[in-house]
Amino acid sequence: MAEKVLTKAASFYDVYERKSGAQDVTHYCPGCGHGVLHKLIAEAIDDFGIRDQTIFISPVGCSVFAYYYFRVGNIQVAHGRAPAVATGIKRTHPESIVISYQGDGDLAAIGGNNILQAANRGEKITVFFINNAIYGMTGGQMAPTTLIGQRTTTTPRGRTAANEGFPLKMCELISTLESPIYVERVALTDPKNTSKVRRAVRKALRNQIENKGFSFVEVLSACPSGWKMTSVQAKQWMVDNLLPQFPLGVFKDVSKELEPSERSKVVFSTENMNELLNIPSEENIRTDVPKPLTKFQNPRIILAGFGGQGILMLGLGLAQAGMQAGYHVSWIPSYGPEMRGGTANCHVILSEERIGSPTVSKPTVLVAMNLPSLEKFESQVEPGGLIIYDSSLINQSPKRKDVKVLGIPATEMADNLGNTRIANMIVLGAYIAITGIMPKDVVVDALPIFIKHKKLIPLNVQAIEKGMAFVDKNNGHA
Ligand SMILES: Cc1ncc(C[n+]2csc(CCOP(=O)(O)OP(=O)(O)O)c2C)c(N)n1
Ligand code: SF4
Structure with a gap:
């Protein structure tokens, strides 16, 4: 007589290796x-x-x-x-x-x-x-x-x-x-x-x-x-x-x-993808960028200020330049009422390793362009980290003693260059100078990617140079 043996489906594991609980039965209630x-x-x-x-x-x-x-x-x-x-x-x-x-x-x-x-x-x-x-x-x-x-x-x-x-x-x-x-x-x-x-x-x-x-x-x-x-x-x-x-x-x-058809693997063309996403092609990625000091490697950055200061663009520029410099990068903006004048912030990571999550909860670098931003994020900065703040707009220095601090009158310097909105690039110049994360030419090469009005590029370059010179002059190096 034919015999039918009922067994557990092979598509179930032999042993249910749950962290706790029995390993030979499911966790469901009887009758479920x-x-x-x-x-x-x-x-x-x-x-x-x-x-x-x-x-x-x-x-x-x-x-x-x-x-x-x-x-x-x-x-x-x-x-x-x-x-x-x-x-x-x-x-x-x-x-x-x-x-x-x-x-x-x-x-x-x-x-x-x-x-x-x-x-x-x-x-x-x-x-x-x-x-x-x-x-x-x-x-x-x-x-x-x-x-x-x-x-x-x-x-x-x-x-x-x-x-x-x-x-x-x-x-x-x-x-x-x-x-x-x-x-x-x-x-x-x-x-x-x-x-x-x-x-x-x-x-x-x-x-x-x-x-x-x-x-x-x-x-x-x-x-x-x-x-x-x-x-x-x-x-x-x-x-x-x-x-x-x-x-x-x-x-x-x-x-x-409906007729059955093949579940074939779609092969996506990556032909124009890099161009569309502004991702530099292999041959354009720099391999000669020197490493910054250990404490400035793989930075997790929060950039914050008020809407209109170009905070999101500063982050984008940093990420874009970071990509050219050969880093894995992420940039995640925080949108909200800041679009109409409140606070704005974005998270940027530059990393030699692949990035697991783009959100930054414990920044190693804080760029604060107004007082509410400094007050909000100062306590989150990792000990040994870096705070750069716009001393033209923030009339109190950070309280933290366990981080490096650079106050730079970026807005005032931008006004002197004839355009308040260029303060963000002055800060970018200061950041690359103080950390040595990447040389100026990498940032300058990346400018046309994130600056729409090409005629503004020379002014942006000037602002970056001013920020770098400020660090040189004020002994802001690490
Ligand atoms: C974002 C979020 N909201 C609420 C919960 C709490 N929560 C866990 S299971 C559950 C409902 C599950 O009910 P159902 O989908 O009907 O599944 P059942 O447990 O009945 O199989 C809720 C509200 C959660 N875990 N995450
Ligand atoms: S019987 Fe209800 S409570 Fe129990 S495992 Fe099933 S769904 Fe969950």
């Missing part, structure tokens, strides 16, 4: 639908032979630990952002199979716009949307899918339409869009419905394997812990309450009308 859906997905991945190509995106929610279970490529993303990350991965790796796995809080609340936009763009991904009508992970708050009358920790008297609106029906919403090719709602209630979930999972994955388009499968699922029920009661509650509100079925399916 997440585990069942995981199993159906893992078996489908096995059967389709796509384990090496699959990238599973786990959300914030009870399924946050999915990466401990699925033996595929895994990414865990910020709350609600799985469709955006899936978009990036799929577009750069169209040959991969990208699964966005999301709860109802994640997908329909904080990530509501993300999913609609991804669906509307018709990203060729597969979305599994587990709807348990509640925020499971955080202890049972109301979700957009919570039923009218349903009691949750945030609707203790039951959800009312007047107060919280009606439950969001994501399949109905998404199926009104033109791009999605397959939208179905299924339920983990009993073996018959579970086999429909199995079919839907496979169909949604097959659509992606055949490169057809955006597939969305909503899976109604029990959360016995959040609903404060036994597993058996929870299953019955689904049948009595969830199913009437969230009818099962296929809401859209045009997949049969």
Whole structure:
């Protein structure tokens, strides 16, 4: 007699190497639908032979630990952002199979716009949307899918339409869009419905394997812990309450009308890319730039002042010149009311290593062009760092004794050159002179890239020279 041995899907790890907790079972509560859906997905991945190509995106929610279970490529993303990350991965790796796995809080609340936009763009991904009508992970708050009358920790008297609106029906919403090719709602209630979930999972994955388009499968699922029920009661509650509100079925399916095609890797042409992004080509990158003193190497810089002082351009210029000098660079501006005269700041990193994050929380260099900026950022500067401030506008020197300080009357010097707005370049000159981070000619070579009005370039060069001369004269060298 033929014997069938049931084993764990090969697309699950043998051992779940979670930092804490048992390593042979998942962390899901008994009766939870997440585990069942995981199993159906893992078996489908096995059967389709796509384990090496699959990238599973786990959300914030009870399924946050999915990466401990699925033996595929895994990414865990910020709350609600799985469709955006899936978009990036799929577009750069169209040959991969990208699964966005999301709860109802994640997908329909904080990530509501993300999913609609991804669906509307018709990203060729597969979305599994587990709807348990509640925020499971955080202890049972109301979700957009919570039923009218349903009691949750945030609707203790039951959800009312007047107060919280009606439950969001994501399949109905998404199926009104033109791009999605397959939208179905299924339920983990009993073996018959579970086999429909199995079919839907496979169909949604097959659509992606055949490169057809955006597939969305909503899976109604029990959360016995959040609903404060036994597993058996929870299953019955689904049948009595969830199913009437969230009818099962296929809401859209045009997949049969589409021909399968190759999931081929898109090869992006980088021909004009450097030019478009102002990235110097290999042969234009200087290899002869001497290293600055150790304490000024790999600076993390905050440049701050008020709108109109050219702070963002100063940062951009520094980053652009840094690129020519062979550094990895990042520049991240902080926009806000400063566009109309408040404070403006930007973060710049010049590094010999690749840069992990462009934000600077502990700067090694602060350039402060007005008093609020000095007051705001002075305490953040790393001990041993450098503060350059515009002493024409800031009439008090920094209090820190553990950093090098240079006060330079940049605005006054700029006025003397006939243009107040050139103070930023005077500061740039002072910075390169005091640190030796790069020679003047590298900065001057970079000027045409970030200065639109070419006739202003000689004045900018003059300002840089003035800043350097000030440092020379005032013994500002390190
Ligand atoms: C930006 C952010 N906001 C809020 C939270 C708190 N939080 C964690 S999980 C969660 C809701 C998860 O609910 P759901 O997506 O329905 O998944 P489930 O846990 O039910 O599977 C919330 C609000 C967070 N982690 N991050
Ligand atoms: S709280 Fe609910 S959704 Fe989360 S693991 Fe438990 S049963 Fe599942």
